[in-house]
Amino acid sequence: MKSKNLIKTVLTWGLLLFGLLMLVYPKIAHHPFFPIFKYQNLNSYGPLIIPVVYLWSYLTRAWGAFIFAFMFGGIIAAFIPTQxxxxxxxxxxxxSYFFAAAFAPVLTICSCAMIPIFGxxxxxxxxxxxxxxxxxxxxxxNILALLFTGEIISWKLALARLIFSFFGAIIIGYILDKTPWGKAEEKRYGSITAARTSVGETRNFYKKSADALNEAWGLxxxxxxxxxxxxxxxxxxxAYLPKEVVATFLTGSTGIFLGAAIGVPMYTPTLVEVFLVKGLINLGMSPGAAIAFLIGAPMASIPSMLGVSRLINWRCVVNYAILAIIIGIIAGFLYMGIIGTL
Incomplete structure (x- = not known):
């Protein structure tokens, strides 16, 4: 048993450090540690090949973040005392809501990579x-997303993104906590935590590390x-949604509503959404629609909702997604009413 726990300990911390290296290295060296697969025109591939190409491109960019995130989530579950x-x-x-919203921007990862840490x-x-x-x-x-937004689009938009995301996340979390389905999930996880705590006092570092690997695999x-x-x-x-067509409708009041909503199907990895919005702005997207998209898209994308639905019930997921879109719409109208320009 000791040798088994030792092997799991090495795997746990080795994978965590390797994932961290894959996250940090490109930001320091300005090029990826391993090659990234890039496609030119996704719609040039056949309908059956499109998801394969897209997934491969996505995984070559995000696999380091996934390794780090799943291991980090497992380590949090195994090591942090319940109290x-x-x-x-x-x-x-x-x-607690302010603490959660204030600490989260330190993690420069996309909504999908946040799922195991959330779990x-x-x-x-x-x-x-x-x-x-x-x-x-x-x-x-997150910090890098805000810096990219400021440098590539405008610092006014970056500040608005921070303020609306911060208070929006707090409001959504607070509302979900008061719902019957939110309380049901807290009770369910409370039972899991209680069972884990009952054996927690006797675990040494190696046992906790082994448990962390098991938790990471479960997530x-x-x-x-x-x-x-x-x-x-x-x-x-x-592949099939023309950006020019999208930009045509992303102006005025309608544009703000669409800006908050189109982020749900248009999933973009972290930082990529900044370049996408910049391109749409060049095609005519309004600043209000831009801020609505930058809030709604990262909070409520289809892939992240599917992943989160495996950890909490669908009512919670659908409700936080709807609330995120509403926050994005409110942010868009307030931005246009108070600031109005980039």
Whole structure:
């Protein structure tokens, strides 16, 4: 048993460090550690090949983030004491929502990679409300996404993205925490946490590391297949939805509504959404529609919703997605009414 736990310990921390290296290296060296597959025109491939090409391109970009995220989620679940997690992420304290939303931007990962970390903090004892706030804030307004938004589009838009995402994530998490289905999920995870805590006092570092690997695998097997299924489905939107046609309708009040909603099928990895919005702005997209998209898309994409649905019930998922779109719409109208320009 000791040798088995030792092997799992090496695997746990080795995979975590390897995933972290794959995340950090491209940002320092300005080129990926391993080659990234790039396609020119996705619609030039046959209908059966399109999802394969899209998935391969996606995985060559995101596999490092996935390794890090799933291992990090497992480590959180296994190592963080339940009382500490409940104190930091308790749904009963409004401070927990602010803490969750303030800490999340440190993680520069997309909505899909946030799923295992979300699962990890739930298993460790977090309340459903702060956990939802944490889940939504990181992809919507992480540090690099804000820097890219400021440098590539405008700093006014970047500041608006931070403010609306921050308070939007807090509001959505708080509302979900008060719903019957949110309370049901918190009760269910409370039972899981209680069972885990009953044996937690006797675990040493090696046992916790082995448990972390098991937790990471559990999160992977639950969420990853549905997440990849969602990415494959989105490939057809990428292939057949002309950006020029989208930009034509992304002006005025209608544009704000569409800007918040089209992000649901138009999944984009973190930072890529900035370049997409910049291109749409060049084609005529209004600033209000841009901020609506930058909030709605990272919070409520189809792949991430499919993945999250394996961890919490569909009512929670659909409700936070609807609320995210509403927050995006409100942000778009407020931005146009108060600022109006880039």
């Amino acid at each position: 500490s997690m409940r104190r930091m992420f308790s749904g009963k304290s409004i401070k 990890g903090i739930l298993i460790a004892g977090a309340g459903i409300g702060p956990a939802i706030s944490f889940l939504l804030m990181a992809p919507a307004a 992977t097997s639950k969420a990853l297949p549905f997440l990849l299924l969602g990415v494959a489905a989105v490939s057809y939107v990428e």
